[in-house]
Amino acid sequence: xxxxxxxxxxxxxxxxxxxxxxxxxxxxxxxxxxxxxxxxxxxxxxxxxxxxxxxxxxxxxxxxxxxxxxxxxxxxxxxxxxxxxxxxxxxxxxxxxxxxxxxxxxxxxxxxxxxxxxxxxxxxxxxxxxxxxxxxxxxxxxxxxxxxxxxxxxxxxxxxxxxxxxxxxxxxxxxxxxxxxxxxxxxxxxxxxxxxxxxxxxxxxxxxxxxxxxxxxxxxxxxxxxxxxxxxxxxxxxxxxxxxxxxxxxxxxxxxxxxxxxxxxxxxxxxxxxxxxxxxxxxxxxxxxxxxxxxxxxxxxxxxxxxxxxxxxxxxxxxxxxxxxxxxxxxxxxxxxxxxxxxxxxxxxxxxxxxxxxxxxxxxxxxx
Amino acid sequence: xxxxxxxxxxxxxxxxxxxxxxxxxxxxxxxxxxxxxxxxxxxxxxxxxxxxxxxxxxxxxxxxxxxxxxxxxxxxxxxxxxxxxxxxxxxxxxxxxxxxxxxxxxxxxxxxxxxxxxxxxxxxxxxxxxxxxxxxxxxxxxxxxxxxxxxxxxxxxxxxxxxxxxxxxxxxxxxxxxxxxxxxxxxxxxxxxxxxxxxxxxxxxxxxxxxxxxxxxxxxxxxxxxxxxxxxxxxxxxxxxxxxxxxxxxxxxxxxxxxxxxxxxxxxxxxxxxxxxxxxxxxxxxxxxxxxxxxx
Numbered sequence: 001x002x003x004x005x006x007x008x009x010x011x012x013x014x015x016x017x018x019x020x021x022x023x024x025x026x027x028x029x030x031x032x033x034x035x036x037x038x039x040x041x042x043x044x045x046x047x048x049x050x051x052x053x054x055x056x057x058x059x060x061x062x063x064x065x066x067x068x069x070x071x072x073x074x075x076x077x078x079x080x081x082x083x084x085x086x087x088x089x090x091x092x093x094x095x096x097x098x099x100x101x102x103x104x105x106x107x108x109x110x111x112x113x114x115x116x117x118x119x120x121x122x123x124x125x126x127x128x129x130x131x132x133x134x135x136x137x138x139x140x141x142x143x144x145x146x147x148x149x150x151x152x153x154x155x156x157x158x159x160x161x162x163x164x165x166x167x168x169x170x171x172x173x174x175x176x177x178x179x180x181x182x183x184x185x186x187x188x189x190x191x192x193x194x195x196x197x198x199x200x201x202x203x204x205x206x207x208x209x210x211x212x213x214x215x216x217x218x219x220x221x222x223x224x225x226x227x228x229x230x231x232x233x234x235x236x237x238x239x240x241x242x243x244x245x246x247x248x249x250x251x252x253x254x255x256x257x258x259x260x261x262x263x264x265x266x267x268x269x270x271x272x273x274x275x276x277x278x279x280x281x282x283x284x285x286x287x288x289x290x291x292x293x294x295x296x297x298x299x300x301x302x303x304x305x306x307x308x309x310x311x312x313x314x315x316x317x318x319x320x321x322x323x324x325x326x327x328x329x330x331x332x333x334x335x336x337x338x339x340x341x342x343x344x345x346x347x348x349x350x351x352x353x354x355x356x357x358x359x360x361x362x363x364x365x366x367x368x
Numbered sequence: 369x370x371x372x373x374x375x376x377x378x379x380x381x382x383x384x385x386x387x388x389x390x391x392x393x394x395x396x397x398x399x400x401x402x403x404x405x406x407x408x409x410x411x412x413x414x415x416x417x418x419x420x421x422x423x424x425x426x427x428x429x430x431x432x433x434x435x436x437x438x439x440x441x442x443x444x445x446x447x448x449x450x451x452x453x454x455x456x457x458x459x460x461x462x463x464x465x466x467x468x469x470x471x472x473x474x475x476x477x478x479x480x481x482x483x484x485x486x487x488x489x490x491x492x493x494x495x496x497x498x499x500x501x502x503x504x505x506x507x508x509x510x511x512x513x514x515x516x517x518x519x520x521x522x523x524x525x526x527x528x529x530x531x532x533x534x535x536x537x538x539x540x541x542x543x544x545x546x547x548x549x550x551x552x553x554x555x556x557x558x559x560x561x562x563x564x565x566x567x568x569x570x571x572x573x574x575x576x577x578x579x580x581x582x583x584x585x586x587x588x589x590x591x592x593x594x595x596x597x598x599x600x601x602x603x604x605x606x607x608x609x610x611x612x613x614x615x616x617x618x619x620x621x622x623x624x625x626x627x628x629x630x631x632x633x634x635x636x637x638x639x640x641x642x643x644x645x646x647x648x649x650x651x652x653x654x655x656x657x658x659x660x661x662x663x664x
Contacts, residue, residue, distance in 0.1 A: 064558050085564035097555035101577040110573070111563035158563070 004128045004163065009196040013075035013088065013165035014040040015061060020070035020080075022056050022222075030056050031222035033070060038215075040075075043192050043199045045209040047245070048219035054202045055170055057219070061200060062089050062168050074166055085114075090159035091168040094175060096151045098143040098158070104130075105139040108158045115162075129161045132194075149180050153187075160195060169201040173208060185211055206246050210234070218242050236351075240358040243283045243351060249315055249326040252289075255355070256282045267321035269300045271345050274352075274365060281358065283351035286315065286328040290344040299342045318343070401642065407635035414629035426636040436637065438612070439620040442526075443641075446598060446616055450530045451590035454537030455545075455583065461538070462545035463571060476546070483539035491604025494532035498605075518606070522613025525606045529614055532601050533594065541586045548582030549575060580660045588652050592645050617641050 015038040022031040031053045038044045046054040059065035061072060063084035072080045079087045090111075098107050105126055112122045130136045133153045143151055152172060159167055173181045189212055192199055203209060209216045210230045218225040218233065218241075226238040237243035243251040256263040258276030265271060271282065302318035302325060316327040318341050327343070352364035408426050410419040430436050461479060465472040482490070497503050498518055505516040518524040552575060560570045576583070599618045602608055608615035608623065615623070617637060625634030 062558075062562060064561065083566075084561045085566075089562065091559070091562045093555045093559060095553065095555055097553065097559035099556070099559075099574065099577075101580075110560075110565075114564040114569065158559075162563075 004125070004132065004160075005195050007163045008160060009041070011088070011163050011165045012041040012196055012198045014038060014073075015166060015198065015200070016071075016073040017061075018071040018073070020057075020060065020072060021068045022053070022060060022065070023068045029222065031060075034222070034224060036217065036224060036227060038198065038200065040198050041196045043201065043212060043214045044217055045213035045215075046200060046202045046217045046219060047204065047206065047209040049204060049245070052219040053222035054204075054219050056222075058091075058168055058170055058200060058202045061087075061166070062091050063087050064091075088165035089168055090162050090164035090166070091170065092152075092155045092159050092172045094171045096143070096155040096175075098151060098154055100143055103140050103142055104135060104146070104154050107143065107154055108161050111158070111162045125161055126157075129157045133157050133191075148176050149184060152176065152184055156188075156191070160191075160197065165198065167197040167199045169199065169203075171203055172201075173203070174205070181208075188212060206248070210246070218245065236360070236362070237283070238360050240281055240283070240353045243353070243360075247285060249286050249328070251283045251285050251351070252325045253353075254282045254284075254320070254323060254325070256280050265300070265321045269321065271300055272347050272350055272365065276352075276364070279355035280361075281353040281355055283353060284345055284349060286326040287313075288346060288349035289325070289327045290346065291316070291327060291329055292342045292344075299344050302341045302343050304339050304341055316341075404635045404638040404642070407632055408639045410632060412631040412635075414631060422632075426632050427640075430633055430636045430640065435612070435615075435620070436617075439615050439617045442613075442615065443595060443617040446526070446530065446533075447591055447594045450533045450537075450594045450598070451587065453530065453534045454590050454594070455541055455586050457534055458538045458541035458586075459545050459583070462542055462549055463575065465542075465546055466549040466575075467567075479542050480539045482536060483543075485536070486600070488600040488604050490532055490536045491601045494528060494535070494601070495605045498528040498531070518610075520610055522610055525610060525614045528605055529598065529601055532605060533598060536597075536601075537590060537593075541590070544582050544586055545579060548579035552578050584652075584656055584660055587656075588649060591652065592649055595641065595645055 017034055017036045019033045019035060020031065021029070021033050023029040034057075046057060048054045056065055060067050060080075061074075063079070063082060063086075067080045070080070071078055074087055074089070099110065102110065108126045108129060109122045112125060117125075126139070127136070130139055133156060135150070135153055135157060138146060138150060138154075143154065146154065155172070173184055176184060185208060192212070201208070201212060213230055215227060215229055216233050217227045220241050226233055226242045228236075228238075233242060234246055237246065237251070240253055244253060254265060254271070256265060256271060257279055258264075258274060260277050261273060261275060262270045263272045263274055263276065263280065263282060300320060302320040305317045305319050305324065307317070308315045313328050313330055316329060318325050318327060320343070325343070327341075347365050350365050352361045353359065354361060407419075409421060409423060411422045411426070412419045458479075461475070465476050465479075485493075498505060498516075500506060500509050500516050500518065509516050516524055518528045556574060556578070557570060560574045565573055595616075596618055598616050599622065602614055602616060602619045603622075606614040608619050618641070621634045621637045621641070624630045624637065
């Protein structure tokens with residue numbers, strides 16, 4: 001650990017959002033009142049589909065977008081009315097937004113220069129960050145002469161060279177190809193472990209969210225669906241929205257009706273015993289379904305529609321009472337095409353959701 | 369790689385398609401230029417008839433003429449001040465319009481209108497606007513009699529000329545510069561704002577460097593255009609006066625050729641002016657053009 005790591009770790013500040021709203025007019029409310037607290041040094045991924053308000057939230061924290069109401073605190077300081085430069089945030093943009101007419105060195109040193117830092121100190125700071133990011137040999141190049149991954153690293157370097165209290169990422173990996181995205185993800189995780197900056201990372205990619213985050217904040221139409229660790233979000237989704245959004249393939253959601261003793265599908269097949277009445281949504285992860293197994297629960301009959309062999313595992317799609325259910329099975333399991341499958345739904349793996357609100361009903365099948 | 373032959377199967381078709389345009393250029397551009405250079409080595413009769421080869425005598429005569437050099441210096445003075453202002457004023461307007469300040473949307477339309485006005489019309493309008501008795505500066509003359517007198521004072525006349533030229537240059541340069549400014553990605557401004565640069569600092573550190581290609585284009589066009597397009601303004605506002613204070617080379621050529629019937633002298637000056645403009649443009653490309661970063 002060197003000086004700059006320690007400095008950034010020391011600068012890391014918490015972010016507290018109180019009653020924050022964003023509305024362009026009475027009809028177009030992007031973010032209804034939101035309350036959330038991001039701890040100092042925590043890596044938070046804001047995840048959601050396009051138009052869910054995640055970028056708006058990030059821009060409001062950065063000061064690039066005006067707030068319509070509420071407060072944003074960075075550390076103990078109220079910042080919602082401050083200029084971006086007074087908030088102590090640094091940002092990495094999706095298209096990098098490097099200054100094309102400046103060298104890598106000038107790009108990284110620009111914020112220090114604006115802040116009036118002496119040239120010797122500037123050079124030293126940039127050199128330390130460049131070394132950390134493996135950019136030492138490229139300092140005199142222009143961004144146009146760099147590869148996508150290198151540009152991304154310059155953008156990150158430009159952000160952390162100021163030793164910001166908060167590091168903001170706006171879908172920074174979406175412009176990279178698959179291999180590079182994976183490499184940069186690993187690098188980012190490694191970087192965060194070293195410098196420990198408070199990080200807010202906006203993405204619509206669940207893999208990035210699952211692998212990078214300490215906690216994931218899932219947004220849907222500006223509302224927080226769930227804010228928890230990746231593990232908790234995967235295993236205990238708080239709503240149908242979260243359940244469908246996380247996991248590849250996503251969780252199966254079936255409409256079921258309780259008759260007081262059992263939950264039945266539309267065609268009458270019993271999928272679980274439970275003393276429930278009324279309409280519910282039942283969730284089950286593809287990898288939790290057992291084919292032709294003898295696990296607890298009830299076996300239901302389904303027709304195999306097609307299968308995808310992915311190498312590490314196969315994904316089967318089966319028709320269960322008119323809706324498609326996806327099942328992940330070990331690769332090479334001997335299942336003939338167009339066969340009738342007997343599916344076992346282990347009760348302990350079932351998730352129950354309110355049919356009207358889509359919110360999870362915890363503990364419906366005993367302790368989970 | 370795509371070669372031209374894959375686009376046009378018939379090798380004469382491309383030639384045929386550009387032929388009308390080439391004909392126009394040759395007829396109205398290259399032939400007159402050649403003619404001017406040709407005549408500059410001959411002594412021409414004013415009303416046609418025989419001409420006599422005199423070698424470089426015309427050049428010796430023109431270059432030893434004091435009036436030629438005075439007109440030359442005035443041309444350079446007009447070129448430098450006129451062009452600089454004709455780029456600087458639209459630049460300020462474009463930066464303001466790009467900021468989306470109040471009224472920038474109507475301004476964006478209004479500022480383009482002068483493009484549709486002919487040079488001579490601009491001249492007539494400005495002759496009226498700057499008229500010492502009924503123009504906008506007339507009240508100044510009432511307070512301080514004689515302070516604004518473009519009809520008598522050479523400097524005042526020159527200022528009138530430059531004002532008209534700058535006004536006429538606003539639309540085109542404004543459009544080019546505004547297009548350049550608007551093509552700068554929004555995130556570039558945001559990145560600079562995050563880096564702590566305020567709006568003024570961003571103009572010099574981000575916006576101006578990124579519109580260098582557009583600035584260079586407008587400057588090169590302005591420099592070459594200011595040499596020739598001043599004619600319509602001079603002819604309508606000052607007629608080269610008072611006392612020759614606004615006689616630029618282009619106007620002197622016209623007077624010598626069509627009032628003085630010194631066709632050879634006018635051709636010689638035309639040739640010299642043309643070579644000067646070519647050298648100037650070449651110099652701009654050599655010294656400025658190379659440093660421009662066209663990458664975005």
